[in-house]
Amino acid sequence: MPRSTGAPRRRTLQDVAEAVGLTVNTVSRALRDLPGVSDATRAQIKAEAERIGYVPNAHARSLVLGSRRTIGVIITDLANPFFNDLVAEIEEQAIQKGYTLLLLLSDEDPDREQFAVDTALRSGVDGIIAVPVQGRSNPWTAVTKAGVPLVIVARELPDLEADFYSTDNEAGRRMTTTALLERGARDIILVEEDLQISTVAHRLGGFRDALEAHGIPFDSRRTALVPSRRTARGASLWRGEDAHRVGVDLLESGRIPDAFLVGNDYFALGIYAALRDRGIRVPDDVMVIGWGDYPFSRYMDPPLSTVRLPVAEVARRATQRLLAILDGTATEGVVAEYIEPDVMLRASTGHGSR
Structure with missing residues (x-):
């Protein structure tokens, strides 16, 4: 017999019906486990459907069920x-x-x-x-x-x-800011992605609230923005070198804060590198807290304090x-x-x- 060169064809209820010599309605009822079909016939139909590779068409069924x-x-x-x-x-x-x-x-x-x-x-x-x-x-x-x-x-x-x-992004950032304040930090810099979304805004709000609750006024010098990569298709979402550049710029300006709060743990990698380049020790000289608790965070040197999200x-x-x-x-x-x-x-x- 010559081998068919046509495209594969999806098996249908009609194929199963012809194989067992029964009507399409009987085959359909058997495969959906509806009454009116004997156990022996149901078993025969299901076995034949499996043998010829019949798979129910969910889209066609949805037209009947409305879902x-x-x-x-x-x-x-x-x-x-x-x-x-x-x-x-x-x-x-x-x-x-x-x-x-x-x-x-x-x-x-x-x-x-x-x-x-x-x-x-x-x-x-x-x-x-x-x-x-x-x-x-x-x-x-x-x-x-x-x-x-x-x-x-x-x-x-x-x-x-x-x-x-x-x-609760606001609560998460409020808790981390408070943890730093309780360790004696007063000059804290929040490093966030430059993206106008509510999650970033809420983290900023939690940061501001915690500072003000401890009598520390909030101003723009307490934040640093990392350019977002999210609008560039195919680009990696976050890269440590982006935050590294921000950290280097801050440190080269002569400012060495007590602590950095960063918007994700990838940014923390860059901040670590910027501090290490200048011989600044974590946490002895500057403390760092991340966001996300990604698998690598606990293996950083030193292990990174961070926020575990309830995903x-x-x-x-x-x-x-x-x-x-x-x-x-x-x-x-x-x-x-x-x-x-x-x-x-x-x-x-x-x-x-x-």
Whole structure:
């Protein structure tokens, strides 16, 4: 027999029906475990379906049931470890309830965000979990207007009536600032990414509040901004050398602060290097606290004090809220939850051993 050169063809219910000599309706009922089919016939049909490689068409089934059992997840990028872990936990929660994910990326670009929202709506997702760009436009009103359940994560959209779950960034930065103040630091510099998002704004707010609570006035000299790489497609999200340049510039100006608070642990690598280049010791001369508690942080020299983010808990609560909305068991009203992170005090602030 000559070998077929045609493209592979997806197996259908009709193929299974012809193989067992029964109607498509009988085959469909057997594969969906509906009544009206004997156990022996059901077993025969399922065995034949497996033999010929038949896989149910979820999209076709969704047309009948009015649900694709799919959750749209729209995030800014996958290079950010927070979002990577967020998606993993969302998927874990969704799978337990029989849902799959449609993952879309915005790359911190409002136009790509609009495309992602349009794609999710056209695809007929049952609900959406999103980390918004917070850019010049707000495509999310189209989601709520379409009646698609929406849960926002990490970044606030205060003008949108949607459930919201986030790390309590303000509390996290207030706690770390207080930890430094209690160690005697007074001249503290906050090193943050130059990005206009609510998470950065809230960390700045927590920093300011802690200083003022200890009678230390806040001014612009207490902050340093690292240029953001997030708007450059294909670029790594954070690099230690970016913060290294900021640290070098500060130190070359003659200012040696008591401590640095940095917006992520990658920036801490650069600050460490800038201090080491000038023979300044951590924590004896300058203390450092990071943000994120990435796997390498505890192995830095000295081990980095930092903030461990409640990523899994944020994702779990956001996903369970959306699933409850979808199955009709959610409580009424809009929910907004801020989950407090954990401060990990290590040798870079004089805690524990080096």
